[in-house]
Amino acid sequence: MTAITSRPLSVGEYIKIDSDEGEILGLVEKSSVSSAAFADVKNFDEASESTEIAEINKRDKTYTAHIGILGFLENLRKGQSIIPAVPPIPGTPISQPTKEDLEAIFSPEKAGWVKIGNLLREKSIEAKINLDKIVARHLGILAMTGMGKSNLVSLITKQIGKLKGTVIIFDYHNDYTTLNIPRINVIDAKINPRLLDADQLSEVLEIRDGANVQQRVLRMAFTKQVKESKEFWKKLETEVEFIVNSEDKKIKEIRTSAYRVQDIIEEAQRRFEDILDPDMGDPISFIKEGRTNILNISELSEKQANVALAFYLQQLLKDRKDASIVKHGRSKRERNYKFDSPIFVIIEEAHVFIPKDHDTSAKYWAAKIAREGRKFGLGLGIVSQRPRSVDLNVLSQLGSFAIMKIIQEDDQRQIAAATESTSRELIAQLTSLNVGDAVLVGQWTNLPSLVHVEEVKEKIMGADQSAVNAWANAEKMNEIAVESTQGLVKKDLLLD
Numbered sequence: 001m002t003a004i005t006s007r008p009l010s011v012g013e014y015i016k017i018d019s020d021e022g023e024i025l026g027l028v029e030k031s032s033v034s035s036a037a038f039a040d041v042k043n044f045d046e047a048s049e050s051t052e053i054a055e056i057n058k059r060d061k062t063y064t065a066h067i068g069i070l071g072f073l074e075n076l077r078k079g080q081s082i083i084p085a086v087p088p089i090p091g092t093p094i095s096q097p098t099k100e101d102l103e104a105i106f107s108p109e110k111a112g113w114v115k116i117g118n119l120l121r122e123k124s125i126e127a128k129i130n131l132d133k134i135v136a137r138h139l140g141i142l143a144m145t146g147m148g149k150s151n152l153v154s155l156i157t158k159q160i161g162k163l164k165g166t167v168i169i170f171d172y173h174n175d176y177t178t179l180n181i182p183r184i185n186v187i188d189a190k191i192n193p194r195l196l197d198a199d200q201l202s203e204v205l206e207i208r209d210g211a212n213v214q215q216r217v218l219r220m221a222f223t224k225q226v227k228e229s230k231e232f233w234k235k236l237e238t239e240v241e242f243i244v245n246s247e248d249k250k251i252k253e254i255r256t257s258a259y260r261v262q263d264i265i266e267e268a269q270r271r272f273e274d275i276l277d278p279d280m281g282d283p284i285s286f287i288k289e290g291r292t293n294i295l296n297i298s299e300l301s302e303k304q305a306n307v308a309l310a311f312y313l314q315q316l317l318k319d320r321k322d323a324s325i326v327k328h329g330r331s332k333r334e335r336n337y338k339f340d341s342p343i344f345v346i347i348e349e350a351h352v353f354i355p356k357d358h359d360t361s362a363k364y365w366a367a368k369i370a371r372e373g374r375k376f377g378l379g380l381g382i383v384s385q386r387p388r389s390v391d392l393n394v395l396s397q398l399g400s401f402a403i404m405k406i407i408q409e410d411d412q413r414q415i416a417a418a419t420e421s422t423s424r425e426l427i428a429q430l431t432s433l434n435v436g437d438a439v440l441v442g443q444w445t446n447l448p449s450l451v452h453v454e455e456v457k458e459k460i461m462g463a464d465q466s467a468v469n470a471w472a473n474a475e476k477m478n479e480i481a482v483e484s485t486q487g488l489v490k491k492d493l494l495l496d
């Protein structure tokens with residue numbers, strides 16, 4: 001709908017249309033100002049004269065707004081969007097909705113709705129989101145780097161924490177370990193090699209992708225006895241040694257590769273001592289229910305992180321499924337699960353773990369959770385600064401999105417493809433958002449909205465580092481170091 005107004009309207013502003021069928025809420029999607037005096041201006045002098053004419057003539061300016069119809073206000077208050085069958089007739093008056101109108105829609109006083117900021121164009125209205133919907137139907141947080149993704153993740157986590165919910169963040173850049181909120185449980189992610197299959201073990205040991213014979217050697221050596229052995233590495237080495245020493249004609253052909261695998265296993269024990277731990281038990285047992293669990297995967301290589309992530313996702317889905325079967329099943333089964341309540345899992349750098357152009361095991365399990373998780377109370381939060389490189393299949397399973405500033409057209413296209421309901425006009429706004437501004441769409445709000453997200457004070461890291469300050473400090477420290485060393489030299493001389 002197009003409206004001609006007495007003042008310029010801002011994009012993202014809400015308006016009320018007083019139609020015969022009832023009050024309708026609309027969103028300004030595009031706004032323009034034109035001046036009759038400037039219509040045929042061809043040079044500077046004409047422009048100069050037109051400025052004077054425009055100033056005198058009050059009728060000179062035309063304020064035009066394109067308004068997307070959101071539905072009848074009455075229904076929106078109840079969380080339903082019913083679009084009128086016929087458009088309002090020309091001449092229908094429009095007005096500003098009242099504070100109460102907007103609050104009923106954007107900040108409902110209902111259980112499960114929590115504040116994450118304020119409407120960008122109506123700053124007095126709190127913007128709330130429905131946490132139940134993101135755990136049940138998943139969430140995507142997409143934005144260029146530095147636009148406030150981690151801040152929003154921290155805020156959502158903090159809010160879930162207040163409700164004693166369980167959150168797990170796979171922290172690839174060590175962004176959240178310093179998050180200063182109560183009930184936080186920081187875990188250095190480790191991998192128990194016993195729990196992997198041969199292909200996964202090959203990935204964490206960093207055997208090259210194309211090294212098929214080395215992979216074959218590892219498959220042969222990684223037997224059930226190795227998995228169950230008290231001395232995991234020793235037994236694995238013995239099995240490879242067995243291949244090296246074999247006189248069997250066929251096995252002899254792969255001896256050179258077996259030597260290489262021997263080196264790789266030896267090297268991995270040294271290099272990945274802190275990461276690969278056959279005696280750690282079940283990694284899931286370190287995750288605590290009712291806490292914010294930060295799984296620090298920053299020490300892991302990309303491939304290792306992928307294997308670890310796949311493992312955790314697989315185990316979590318299994319646990320939630322088992323819990324659901326025991327709770328809803330008719331037969332009385334023994335308790336074989338760990339978590340009693342829903343879990344929200346956040347995957348940062350989703351373009352690395354859930355890539356568009358190749359398959360990874362983390363992607364397989366993330367896609368499975370995206371499809372099935374809602375039945376078992378396992379919600380997925382996908383965070384990325386490169387939406388164009390995230391698998392569209394997974395993205396389009398996400399029920400809600402927070403989209404912050406995004407300039408790249410490929411990224412915008414991918415978002416448009418993943419979020420059917422997002423109107424093109426809102427996507428066009430993405431380039432002009434500031435840090436902390438977000439377009440919220442999907443089931444976690446009653447209506448698509450433009451909001452400014454609250455800044456989380458408890459988040460210590462994240463701000464761009466000042467190189468200039470750091471250099472100045474380093475220079476000072478150097479001077480102190482030189483002075484103190486000189487002091488030592490003198491003392492040494494005195495001692496001499």
Ligand SMILES: Nc1ncnc2c1ncn2[C@@H]1O[C@H](COP(=O)(O)OP(=O)(O)OP(=O)(O)O)[C@@H](O)[C@H]1O
Nearest residue numbers: 145146147148149150151435436453454455462463
């Ligand atoms: N809602 C907000 N209001 C004001 N400032 C904000 C807001 N959100 C983030 N910032 C500021 O912007 C900076 C970057 O924020 P943040 O680390 O959340 O971005 P990011 O998108 O996660 O970046 P990266 O991709 O590098 O991890 C921080 O200094 C933070 O204080």
